[in-house]
Amino acid sequence: MSKAPPVFGLIDCNSFYASCERVFRPDLAKVPIVVLSNNDGCVIARSYDAKPYVKMGEPYFQIKHKLKQHGIVLFSSNYALYGDMSERVMTLIESMVPADEVYSIDEAFVGLTGINDVDGLGRKIRSQLLLCTGIPVGVGIAHTKTLAKLANHTAKRLQAQTGGVVNICDPIKRDWVLRNTDVAEVWGVGRRMKLHLDGMGIKTAMDLAKADAWTLRKNFSVVIEKTARELAGTACLELDEPDLPKQEICCSRMFGKRLTELAPIKEAVATYVMRASEKLRGQNSLCKKIRVSIRTGMFNPDEAKYANGVLIEMPYPTDDVRLLTEAAVGAVERVFRPGFKYSKAEVMLVSLCQTGEYTDDLFASSQPVETTRVMAVLDEINGRWGRGMLRAASVPRNPDWGMRREMMSQSYTTRLDQLWTVNCR
DNA sequence: TCTGGGGTCCTAGGACCC
DNA sequence: TCTGGGGTCCTAGGACCC
Numbered sequence: 001m002s003k004a005p006p007v008f009g010l011i012d013c014n015s016f017y018a019s020c021e022r023v024f025r026p027d028l029a030k031v032p033i034v035v036l037s038n039n040d041g042c043v044i045a046r047s048y049d050a051k052p053y054v055k056m057g058e059p060y061f062q063i064k065h066k067l068k069q070h071g072i073v074l075f076s077s078n079y080a081l082y083g084d085m086s087e088r089v090m091t092l093i094e095s096m097v098p099a100d101e102v103y104s105i106d107e108a109f110v111g112l113t114g115i116n117d118v119d120g121l122g123r124k125i126r127s128q129l130l131l132c133t134g135i136p137v138g139v140g141i142a143h144t145k146t147l148a149k150l151a152n153h154t155a156k157r158l159q160a161q162t163g164g165v166v167n168i169c170d171p172i173k174r175d176w177v178l179r180n181t182d183v184a185e186v187w188g189v190g191r192r193m194k195l196h197l198d199g200m201g202i203k204t205a206m207d208l209a210k211a212d213a214w215t216l217r218k219n220f221s222v223v224i225e226k227t228a229r230e231l232a233g234t235a236c237l238e239l240d241e242p243d244l245p246k247q248e249i250c251c252s253r254m255f256g257k258r259l260t261e262l263a264p265i266k267e268a269v270a271t272y273v274m275r276a277s278e279k280l281r282g283q284n285s286l287c288k289k290i291r292v293s294i295r296t297g298m299f300n301p302d303e304a305k306y307a308n309g310v311l312i313e314m315p316y317p318t319d320d321v322r323l324l325t326e327a328a329v330g331a332v333e334r335v336f337r338p339g340f341k342y343s344k345a346e347v348m349l350v351s352l353c354q355t356g357e358y359t360d361d362l363f364a365s366s367q368p369v370e371t372t373r374v375m376a377v378l379d380e381i382n383g384r385w386g387r388g389m390l391r392a393a394s395v396p397r398n399p400d401w402g403m404r405r406e407m408m409s410q411s412y413t414t415r416l417d418q419l420w421t422v423n424c425r
Numbered sequence: 426t427c428t429g430g431g432g433t434c435c436t437a438g439g440a441c442c443c
Numbered sequence: 444t445c446t447g448g449g450g451t452c453c454t455a456g457g458a459c460c461c
Contacts, residue, residue, distance in 0.1 A: 016461095036429090037428085037429035037430075038429050038430070039427085039428095039429075040427085041427075041428055041429055042428050042429065044429070044430095044461095057428080057429090058428085059427070059428040060427075060428080061426080061427040061428080062427090062428080077429085077430095103460090103461085104432095104460080104461045105461075106461080107461075187459095187460080188458095188459070188460085189459090190458060190459045190460080191458090191459090192457085192458060192459085193458080193459085221434095221435060221436070221458090222434095222435075222436095223434070223435065223458085223459080246431095246432075246433095247432090247433080248431095248432075248433090249431090249432090250430080250431055250432070251430090251431085252429090252430065252431080253429085253430075254428090254429070254430090257426090258426090297427095297428085298428085299427095299428055300426095300427095300428095311454095344429095346430095404427090
């Protein structure tokens, strides 16, 4: 007897950041909302009713007038809020399904193999999430992850007809969706691949499902081959194991203003190292190499462009913020060139290994110093009193190069001094 | 004046080895 | 005039994702 095919679900929050803001602003239930990226740079989320007016990624300064004209309410990114809301959503999902994989801040794949009434469970998840967190979601169900993505896409596109839950395990429904979806909408098909596929006459998801998988592999890569096979119903991708440590950790930010001097760039890099090393210790990893890079603005044609980075090898794998900061700040001097207007720095921790997975080199000239307890105390104090309470002297408290976010909502759920208040009449 | 941030996976090519 | 073949490991860069 052949084994029953697996069943996957994809749960995706609708306009997640905008929905988070709306939860705490019921007065905006019928008002279009847009959320901006860091530094209030460009559009990264739009409520359903704002989508007709604003495109994803549009620079804020170019569309100010348009936003005002349509009465669209703006928010700066509030990641403390979105991260906390995400945790609530994911915790609830986890409690309702046999297996799950948190795929991004607003999406989770779930394993539904062996469940009798998957549609019923999909609707239940949807109503529970709305009731308990206030966040609306779409649910897609299918025999592969790529098809579940597609089902979810359809659930959102045809919200009114589908009630936000679409199951395409049935081949007739699956084929209807495949025929009626542009290949560019398929998970794994980006701008480049879309152009290639266009040239081969592959226009719809159905065309890709029917394309010869070996030809795709030969011409492009195994990635698109898997995508095609998944569309045709053969599962090539599994649910990922929970809580796998990241293989690289990155902290990069645009500065709130252009920087021309070395000193503030060093401050920024020290700040980013602080954040990156918190993440590193959070997943019990050590880092062997650290990459530091800086660059000027890339868009303005009148601005001189420069970008450079260096990779530094640490004497031994470490999670000590002091060693990493010293190495990174020293590296800034090596890449800094006077005369440019810098807009961004990036700190990347690479060649990570897990604590305890690596063996000291007895003959190395520089031997590890035991700092686990110092770092644990540091993290505990900062965990209790807020990030940056205890920090390297090179990290300023309120730098003038810091992030611009002029329209940020309160951190309703993560700060006692910013709790939601309700006026009772 | 002003255009985000944080990841993953795959591949090609170089270095090195026998 | 003539200059192998096969393998591993590492890294940079491309493409894609949300």
